[in-house]
Amino acid sequence: MLAGQRQIASLTTTYLERLYREIADEQSRVDLDFDRVIGRALRDVDPADVYERPFKEVWNALSNGEPLDVALDRGAHRLDTIAKTDLQLARTHTVREVTADQPGVEYTVRELQGEFDCALCMIASTQRYHKRDLAPIHPGCDCLVKTVRSDFDPGQVIDEERLEKIHDLVEEALGKADRGGRAVDYRKIIIARDHGEIGPVLGYRGQRFTGPDDINLPT
Structure with a gap:
């Protein structure tokens, strides 16, 4: 997951640098500090603790008498949600870090x-x-x-x-x-x-x- 977050951050940086060339007609090379946009930086929680939560979801379901397949489905859903959320957070944190070094850029908008x-x-x-x-x-x-x-x-x-x-x-x-x-x-x-x-x-x-x-x- 850390490697995936780093890849998202790298691609987002390249994308934002290209956008800046288009809107400002000048280069914007950002030396991104990955420690600020991946891993613990995303939630201020140790990733090891975060990714233990799907297992706790399974254990909790089993302790409440749920069948194993139901418990596993709940854990898989929790893992899927956490993983997608962290990839999204890697992108939003990267946007904040990169645009901080891009003078003239004041706002961001969401493009569907x-x-x-x-x-x-x-x-x-x-x-x-x-x-x-x-x-x-x-x-x-x-x-x-x-x-x-x-x-x-x-x-x-x-x-x-x-x-x-x-x-x-x-x-x-x-x-x-x-x-x-x-x-x-x-x-x-x-x-x-x-x-x-x-x-x-x-x-x-x-x-x-x-x-x-x-x-x-x-x-």
Whole structure:
């Protein structure tokens, strides 16, 4: 996994350097410190502890009487989610590190990929993000990050027409939508909630992450 994260970081650096040549018409060679964008840097947790979690998932399921195949499926799913998340984090951390050395680049935007995209990514693609901030993620997301040179702040919402179309689709599918979702208020539809280890994560209102209060300690 560390090798995979390093490869993602290397490819992302090359991609961002190419983008900078296109938007700034000058070279941008970044000597990336990989220790800042892979491994423990991603979550501030030892990777050995992180990748023990799928096994604990299996052990916990077995202790609760689940069949072995069910327990293994749960562990495999947890491993798949962790691996995809870490690859995404390697990319977002690299974007932050590389763009810090690219004068003139102030913002990043999310560029959708493929024929299908989740509604969360579609709404996020109508926003701009300051380059110093980590872009919100979700495991398996295939969106690209585009860097932007600008002499002014365009505001958080950069494509209101697309955002309105997404609201229309949400209303068509669910029977309701929050058309007051502008700037900060767009969180009525999606939020970028901070996860204790991995930073901003795209999710629906009402989702939450397990924390210390959820642990049943013996009395």
